[in-house]
Amino acid sequence: MRINIYYGGRGLLDDPTLYVVNKMQEVLTELRVEVERYNIHEYKNKISTLPQTLKEADGVILATTVEWLGIGGFMQQFLDACWLYGDKQKLRSLYMQPVVMSTTYGERDGAVTLENSWDILGGLPCDGICAYVNDLVSFEMNEEYALIIEKKAESLYRAVSQKMKGLPTSNQAVTETILRTQPLDLTPQETEQLSKYVADDTYVKKQKEDIEELASMFKGMLGESVKEESNSYIVELESHFLPNADEDAVYELIIEDKKVPLIIEIKNKKLRCFYEPEEETIHADVHIRISISVMDQIVQGRMTFQRAFMTGEMTAKGNFKTLRMLDNVFVFEG
Numbered sequence: 001m002r003i004n005i006y007y008g009g010r011g012l013l014d015d016p017t018l019y020v021v022n023k024m025q026e027v028l029t030e031l032r033v034e035v036e037r038y039n040i041h042e043y044k045n046k047i048s049t050l051p052q053t054l055k056e057a058d059g060v061i062l063a064t065t066v067e068w069l070g071i072g073g074f075m076q077q078f079l080d081a082c083w084l085y086g087d088k089q090k091l092r093s094l095y096m097q098p099v100v101m102s103t104t105y106g107e108r109d110g111a112v113t114l115e116n117s118w119d120i121l122g123g124l125p126c127d128g129i130c131a132y133v134n135d136l137v138s139f140e141m142n143e144e145y146a147l148i149i150e151k152k153a154e155s156l157y158r159a160v161s162q163k164m165k166g167l168p169t170s171n172q173a174v175t176e177t178i179l180r181t182q183p184l185d186l187t188p189q190e191t192e193q194l195s196k197y198v199a200d201d202t203y204v205k206k207q208k209e210d211i212e213e214l215a216s217m218f219k220g221m222l223g224e225s226v227k228e229e230s231n232s233y234i235v236e237l238e239s240h241f242l243p244n245a246d247e248d249a250v251y252e253l254i255i256e257d258k259k260v261p262l263i264i265e266i267k268n269k270k271l272r273c274f275y276e277p278e279e280e281t282i283h284a285d286v287h288i289r290i291s292i293s294v295m296d297q298i299v300q301g302r303m304t305f306q307r308a309f310m311t312g313e314m315t316a317k318g319n320f321k322t323l324r325m326l327d328n329v330f331v332f333e334g
Contacts, residue, residue: 001160002034004057006050008064008075011041016101016133017065019140020149024061024099027153040074047077048195051086054094059126059160062114063099066106071113079117085195091123095164097156098128107132119171126159128152216259233262234273236299240330243269249322252276252284256291266329286318301332 005025009015021037028035036053043050054060064075082091098114100107111130118125129152133139140146158164233255243266251264258275263282265272276282288305294313297303305326308314316323 001032001058001157002036002056003028003059003061003156003160004053005035005037005061005063006075006078007037007039007041008062008072008078009041010065010067010072010074011039014136015065016103016131016136016139017063017099019136020099020101020129021061021063023146023149024153024156027150028157031154031157033157040078044074044077047074048081048085050078051082052195054082054086054090057094059095059097059156061097061099061156062118064110064114066100066102066104066110068104069106071100071110075114079121081195082121086121088122091121094123095126095156095160096123097126097152098130100128100130102130102132103134105132116171119169122172124159124166126156232258233295233299236332237264237273237330238271240299240332241271242329242331243271244328247322247325249286249319249325250282250284251322251326252282252287253295254287254289255295258292271329284318285322286316286320288314288316288323290314299332305330 005021007017007021009017011018025035025037036057038050038053040047040050062075064071066072070076096114096118098111098118100110100114102110107130111128115125115128129149131139131145246269248267249264250266253262253264255262260275260277261282263272263274263276263284265274290308291313294303294308298305298308303313305314306324309316309323
């Protein structure tokens with residue numbers, strides 16, 4: 001018999017869940033049960049692959065700590081992965097015992113959440129342990145509490161060894177009729193491979209780059225080109241330019257959905273605006289990132305560069321004194 005323990009807490013030394021889990025592991029080991037423990041926080045970049053570890057298990061213990069609200073992010077991510085990438089056929093035969101310790105309010109709600117989640121996954125929930133722990137030392141020293149924990153571990157052992165049946169629940173009925181994943185028609189082997197791809201940051205990054213490349217290609221097919229937008233905002237800037245500053249400056253405006261940055265070059269009180277070619281590199285004094293809607297408001301006189309920066313609608317890095325000069329040399333009236 002093999003029992004897998006999945007610990008969803010943060011691994012803190014004063015976490016009461018760790019004490020309970022260690023106690024249960026000792027009891028199960030004495031009963032000659034093979035116990036494998038997974039601290040989910042140590043697998044935070046590969047949580048999507050953890051459901052594959054359920055294949056050899058006969059039962060599981062889902063242990064987590066309620067620190068302020070709910071079962072915590074690590075355990076929730078693991079359950080999400082079980083729903084998306086777990087072998088549903090295998091899950092139907094797996095017994096699960098919840099262990100939820102709380103240092104605040106909500107241990108019973110946490111246990112119910114785990115039971116309902118496992119029920120919806122198609123597994124077999126067992127009676128678990130939930131408790132509020134105010135003083136960890138007194139909790140660990142209490143022999144009656146230790147006896148209760150030992151009995152709960154033994155009850156899980158009996159449920160798995162005797163393959164105890166459970167009565168049907170409404171959660172299972174809802175799962176069969178409503179809660180269905182999208183029909184991908186994947187075999188368990190393909191699902192396992194998919195979970196590994198999802199956990200691979202390099203693969204995911206490459207997929208995003210491919211999607212962006214395809215999006216750019218389709219935009220080009222729809223007629224969006226650099227040539228069409230080569231005069232965007234340039235006429236407005238040139239017509240509202242007031243050379244009343246003695247300083248020279250170069251601004252790079254990265255405008256949302258524009259393929260190349262807009263360069264504003266002021267030198268000897270003369271203005272030059274152009275979209276930077278991809279093969280050319282301009283050394284700007286100020287780099288600005290702005291959306292089309294905010295840029296439209298500025299050229300329409302309903303917003304200033306300084307106000308957009310102060311409200312967070314525009315971001316900039318570089319010489320902020322030079323940034324303030326923009327509103328002096330470009331005067332747009334509403």
